[in-house]
Amino acid sequence: MRMSGGIPPIGPTGDTLAGPVDLDVTAADAGRRPRADAVRNRAKLLDAAARLVADCGAANLTMDAVAAEAEVGKGTVFRRFGDRNGLLLALLDHEEQRIQEAFLSGPPPLGPGAPAIERLRAFGPAVMRHELDNMELYLAAEPPVERRCSVPARGLRRAHLMILLRQTEATTDVELAAETLLASIDTPLLHHLVEQRRFPLARLEAGWQDLVTRLATPLP
Amino acid sequence: MRMSGGIPPIGPTGDTLAGPVDLDVTAADAGRRPRADAVRNRAKLLDAAARLVADCGAANLTMDAVAAEAEVGKGTVFRRFGDRNGLLLALLDHEEQRIQEAFLSGPPPLGPGAPAIERLRAFGPAVMRHELDNMELYLAAEPPVERRCSVPARGLRRAHLMILLRQTEATTDVELAAETLLASIDTPLLHHLVEQRRFPLARLEAGWQDLVTRLATPLP
DNA sequence: AGGGAAAGCGGACCGTGGTCCGATTACGTT
DNA sequence: AACGTAATCGGACCACGGTCCGCTTTCCCT
Numbered sequence: 385m386r387m388s389g390g391i392p393p394i395g396p397t398g399d400t401l402a403g404p405v406d407l408d409v410t411a412a413d414a415g416r417r418p419r420a421d422a423v424r425n426r427a428k429l430l431d432a433a434a435r436l437v438a439d440c441g442a443a444n445l446t447m448d449a450v451a452a453e454a455e456v457g458k459g460t461v462f463r464r465f466g467d468r469n470g471l472l473l474a475l476l477d478h479e480e481q482r483i484q485e486a487f488l489s490g491p492p493p494l495g496p497g498a499p500a501i502e503r504l505r506a507f508g509p510a511v512m513r514h515e516l517d518n519m520e521l522y523l524a525a526e527p528p529v530e531r532r533c534s535v536p537a538r539g540l541r542r543a544h545l546m547i548l549l550r551q552t553e554a555t556t557d558v559e560l561a562a563e564t565l566l567a568s569i570d571t572p573l574l575h576h577l578v579e580q581r582r583f584p585l586a587r588l589e590a591g592w593q594d595l596v597t598r599l600a601t602p603l604p
Numbered sequence: 605m606r607m608s609g610g611i612p613p614i615g616p617t618g619d620t621l622a623g624p625v626d627l628d629v630t631a632a633d634a635g636r637r638p639r640a641d642a643v644r645n646r647a648k649l650l651d652a653a654a655r656l657v658a659d660c661g662a663a664n665l666t667m668d669a670v671a672a673e674a675e676v677g678k679g680t681v682f683r684r685f686g687d688r689n690g691l692l693l694a695l696l697d698h699e700e701q702r703i704q705e706a707f708l709s710g711p712p713p714l715g716p717g718a719p720a721i722e723r724l725r726a727f728g729p730a731v732m733r734h735e736l737d738n739m740e741l742y743l744a745a746e747p748p749v750e751r752r753c754s755v756p757a758r759g760l761r762r763a764h765l766m767i768l769l770r771q772t773e774a775t776t777d778v779e780l781a782a783e784t785l786l787a788s789i790d791t792p793l794l795h796h797l798v799e800q801r802r803f804p805l806a807r808l809e810a811g812w813q814d815l816v817t818r819l820a821t822p823l824p
Numbered sequence: 825a826g827g828g829a830a831a832g833c834g835g836a837c838c839g840t841g842g843t844c845c846g847a848t849t850a851c852g853t854t
Numbered sequence: 855a856a857c858g859t860a861a862t863c864g865g866a867c868c869a870c871g872g873t874c875c876g877c878t879t880t881c882c883c884t
Contacts, residue, residue: 575749
């Protein structure tokens with residue numbers, strides 16, 4: 385069960401942090417223990433939202449409906465999650481943590497234990513599969529354009545890629561390379577290629593391998 | 605002056621088309637000559653919208669305000685441009701055409717006349733500068749997530765890059781390479797890097813050159 | 825246990841995007 | 855020039871996201 389904490393603070397992205405720890409969206413923090421009813425309501429809301437997403441689709445989720453389904457005032461929904469995006473992000477949080485654990489501390493070659501280049505190669509396919517599995521939610525939970533690239537989850541992936549890239553013989557601008565890699569598997573693009581243009585997943589995976597190779601190989 | 609034509613049809617992307625011609629958003633087509641008042645209103649609306657954007661900012665542009673400023677009914681605004689996004693796209697159309705002409709038929713090295721690799725190298729900086737110059741509008745006019753990658757302007761850029769890539773000694777999946785290149789200079793990312801993370805433009809340009817080199821060079 | 829104050833709650837309220845349909849106007853035809 | 859028709863116009867109307875503020879609940883402290 386997750387604690388509450390008011391509006392999610394869009395914290396600065398710890399760029400050089402390497403540790404495996406990271407909490408993300410809607411995370412609670414300091415201060416005192418939250419009130420019992422707040423916790424209860426939060427749970428009721430997440431539950432109601434999940435139910436509604438299940439049978440109306442994430443795109444059709446309305447805040448009014450969530451409040452009604454949870455038998456709670458509308459104001460409560462907004463206080464708990466800040467806005468619609470916050471609610472969707474909270475719904476996604478569980479899945480997001482799974483992929484984060486997978487590349488931060490899971491088994492190799494994705495997790496620690498394999499050489500950096502192998503981990504890089506494994507990263508793309510893992511994230512692609514993960515995003516395809518939760519495509520609907522990821523698309524619906526896309527943050528507004530100004531925050532898009534500052535979102536904690538993205539910061540973590542960026543930092544992870546940068547660390548791995550530095551461990552290869554890459555000569556490139558590592559920070560930019562990380563951004564390029566991330567951009568090449570951004571959810572909307574993935575969705576477009578797979579759903580609308582019918583690219584087979586294998587092709588995308590091969591493309592990722594190729595890109596990693598090219599970025600991690602010193603130019604002649 | 606551009607003719608009207610009701611809701612902009614999100615046409616399929618002509619993937620292999622090479623010609624220099626291309627009309628984009630809100631383009632009109634077949635049928636009969638549009639009514640005089642329709643043309644007049646369209647002009648009044650675009651004018652009013654431009655005025656409002658100029659002093660309230662594109663992000664704060666409301667459809668009601670545009671209708672009022674143009675002294676026209678609200679319904680008219682929506683019939684002419686389909687939705688808010690369509691209006692913004694129409695506002696951007698003029699600028700968009702300028703950059704399109706620049707890489708389709710302008711002077712080298714961006715336009716025809718230079719070797720493909722040089723044109724590729726010139727493409728990134730040109731588009732970056734262009735998007736930075738019109739950042740506000742481009743951000744405000746971002747299409748909803750489902751259409752994002754199917755938008756005509758993007759199709760044209762993709763086709764252009766694919767043609768150039770094929771003329772190099774690249775061995776990669778050319779279609780994916782084009783997507784990667786496009787993704788690396790997507791407007792929101794550009795905005796994030798330049799405005800929020802203070803990357804100097806020169807660094808981004810160098811990154812583009814590097815990426816082009818790596819993608820267009822056969823692997824050893 | 826009791827009291828006080830902060831945190832939480834709820835739903836009325838507002839602004840905005842988008843739809844709809846009866847009234848109006850322009851255009852081709854006779 | 856007059857007419858019929860189809861496209862256009864306009865603003866009332868709806869749904870949804872988000873805010874606000876007076877009332878209620880919970881928790882800490884003595």
